[in-house]
Amino acid sequence: MSAEKVTRMSADDRRELILAAATRAFAQGGYHGTSTDAVAKEAGVSQPYVVRMFGTKLDLFLEVFEHAVHRIKAAFEEVLDAGPFDPESEDDKARMGLAYTELLRDQDFLQVMMHGFSSGGVPEIGAAARRCMGEVFATIQRTGWSDEQARDFVAYGMLLNVMLSLRAPENLKPGDPLTVLAVCAFGEDLEVLQSLA
Amino acid sequence: MSAEKVTRMSADDRRELILAAATRAFAQGGYHGTSTDAVAKEAGVSQPYVVRMFGTKLDLFLEVFEHAVHRIKAAFEEVLDAGPFDPESEDDKARMGLAYTELLRDQDFLQVMMHGFSSGGVPEIGAAARRCMGEVFATIQRTGWSDEQARDFVAYGMLLNVMLSLRAPENLKPGDPLTVLAVCAFGEDLEVLQSLA
DNA sequence: TTGACATGTTATCAGTCGATTACTTACTGT
DNA sequence: ACAGTAAGTAATCGACTGATAACATGTCAA
Numbered sequence: 001m002s003a004e005k006v007t008r009m010s011a012d013d014r015r016e017l018i019l020a021a022a023t024r025a026f027a028q029g030g031y032h033g034t035s036t037d038a039v040a041k042e043a044g045v046s047q048p049y050v051v052r053m054f055g056t057k058l059d060l061f062l063e064v065f066e067h068a069v070h071r072i073k074a075a076f077e078e079v080l081d082a083g084p085f086d087p088e089s090e091d092d093k094a095r096m097g098l099a100y101t102e103l104l105r106d107q108d109f110l111q112v113m114m115h116g117f118s119s120g121g122v123p124e125i126g127a128a129a130r131r132c133m134g135e136v137f138a139t140i141q142r143t144g145w146s147d148e149q150a151r152d153f154v155a156y157g158m159l160l161n162v163m164l165s166l167r168a169p170e171n172l173k174p175g176d177p178l179t180v181l182a183v184c185a186f187g188e189d190l191e192v193l194q195s196l197a
Numbered sequence: 198m199s200a201e202k203v204t205r206m207s208a209d210d211r212r213e214l215i216l217a218a219a220t221r222a223f224a225q226g227g228y229h230g231t232s233t234d235a236v237a238k239e240a241g242v243s244q245p246y247v248v249r250m251f252g253t254k255l256d257l258f259l260e261v262f263e264h265a266v267h268r269i270k271a272a273f274e275e276v277l278d279a280g281p282f283d284p285e286s287e288d289d290k291a292r293m294g295l296a297y298t299e300l301l302r303d304q305d306f307l308q309v310m311m312h313g314f315s316s317g318g319v320p321e322i323g324a325a326a327r328r329c330m331g332e333v334f335a336t337i338q339r340t341g342w343s344d345e346q347a348r349d350f351v352a353y354g355m356l357l358n359v360m361l362s363l364r365a366p367e368n369l370k371p372g373d374p375l376t377v378l379a380v381c382a383f384g385e386d387l388e389v390l391q392s393l394a
Numbered sequence: 395t396t397g398a399c400a401t402g403t404t405a406t407c408a409g410t411c412g413a414t415t416a417c418t419t420a421c422t423g424t
Numbered sequence: 425a426c427a428g429t430a431a432g433t434a435a436t437c438g439a440c441t442g443a444t445a446a447c448a449t450g451t452c453a454a
Contacts, residue, residue: 008420008431028318032229035411046433051413118315120362121225130363134375141374147381152349154378155356159348162355165317166327177338178331181351184344205401205450232441243403248443 011053018043018050022064027108030115031061031125061116062128068112069132075099076139087144096143100157101189105196107164114161159185169193208250215240215247219261224305227312228258228322259325262313265306266329272296273336284341293340297354298386302393304361311358356382366390 009017021043025034036057040047054060079085079099086092103110117133120126140150163169163185170193172179183190206214218240222231233254237244251257276282276296283289300307314330317323337347360366360382367390369376380387 006420006432011431014431030227030229030315030318032227033316033318036413037411047411048413048415048434049432052432057412114315117359118227118311118362119230120364121227121230126364126368130365130368130375133359133363133365133378134373137378138374141377147377151356151378151381152353155352155382156349158355158359159352162314162330165315166330167317167323168327168330171323171327176331177335178327180338180344181330181334181348184348185352208401211401233443234441244441245404245443245445246402249402254442 015053018053019064019067022060023068023108023112026061026064026115027111031119031122058124062124064112065116065128068109069136071109072103072113073136073139075103080142085143104189104193110161110164114165170197212250215242215250216261216264219257220265220305220309223258223261223312224308228316228319255321259321261309262325263329265309266333268306269300269310270333270336272300277339282340301386301390307358307361311362367394
């Protein structure tokens with residue numbers, strides 16, 4: 001019999017804890033592929049507690065999704081708010097790229113975003129995803145880039161997201177065409193990603 | 198009592214029919230979000246029949262996924278096999294782009310591919326997805342483009358896939374930043390997509 | 395015609411999932 | 425000290441899911 005002191009947490013703190021756990025869980029399996037019980041296990045609480053705290057699984061996912069996108073948007077805003085941004089400068093463009101690749105270390109946010117995007121079949125998720133994608137694009141437009149430049153920047157981000165979803169960095173085989181793509185897409189960040197796995 | 202003549206189909210034909218139905222069904226909900234019963238309903242057969250014909254739901258999805266990717270690869274190969282391809286030619290580049298945008302009419306294939314990519318959490322799907330992505334990239338490399346050009350081409354495709362998953366074309370609101378992105382990503386194909394919906 | 399095989403279906407099952415209810419226990423102000 | 429509230433859990437439910445088994449019927453060669 002372990003006589004551990006069972007101490008409690010404020011609901012707000014517990015909420016943050018579950019939100020973080022849910023982010024990890026949903027990052028793995030997406031909306032449909034993750035049970036509320038899996039989230040509960042990850043958070044170390046009971047399944048009914050998760051449901052009651054967030055209402056429904058859908059509400060929980062939406063909150064996780066929006067939080068993830070907000071985090072990503074914030075990374076760009078940080079660059080844009082740091083000082084004047086020259087749309088012609090290759091250097092400034094690199095700073096925006098860096099903001100994104102730094103997010104690769106928090107893979108979970110990017111994966112959750114990706115899962116939200118591909119769960120557009122659920123009406124509420126689709127609506128949230130469209131709104132969030134719009135917000136991210138609007139943020140990127142603040143660079144002053146042309147629509148085409150902004151579009152290509154987003155496209156490049158989507159490629160990285162897909163490569164992460166594929167678990168490409170941890171599964172590269174020499175000589176594989178996918179390896180060429182991964183090297184060329186992730187660049188020097190590839191080694192960092194592999195060391196994380 | 199309707200006295201319809203119940204006629205039968207060869208297993209091969211029925212298989213094709215179910216495969217097509219499964220493509221439509223999985224395109225909507227992805228692997229986790231689509232039940233074998235939904236596939237059966239779409240195909241107009243009983244649920245056990247679907248399962249027995251393909252073994253498991255996973256086997257069925259893998260077959261649908263590989264078929265979709267093969268179809269997409271075939272679209273590129275058609276351009277490449279049509280005659281000499283000049284990697285410097287803007288015209289030839291446009292032909293490759295056109296091959297992809299023509300696939301937008303068969304949205305289901307692209308959506309299934311996307312769902313496969315984002316279900317990398319299921320080991321067998323992840324493995325298939327990496328192999329297929331590698332094959333597609335290898336096909337694109339046949340253009341003679343630099344790795345970076347090929348990468349950017351794939352990235353652009355991923356953006357279009359994501360925009361489709363978001364149901365963006367059918368949900369555009371004037372003044373929305375997402376509309377700008379959609380117009381700039383789909384170009385003149387946008388109207389075609391909207392008329393399909 | 396008939397029997398054997400191929401093409402299906404109905405019935406059913408065990409497991410999983412999201413959600414609800416009722417209960418327990420730690421904390422907090424007075 | 426103690427009553428009330430907040431933080432959690434155990435038990436359970438109905439719906440759904442993938443899969444299996446048993447059964448029915450159309451098709452075709454001899």
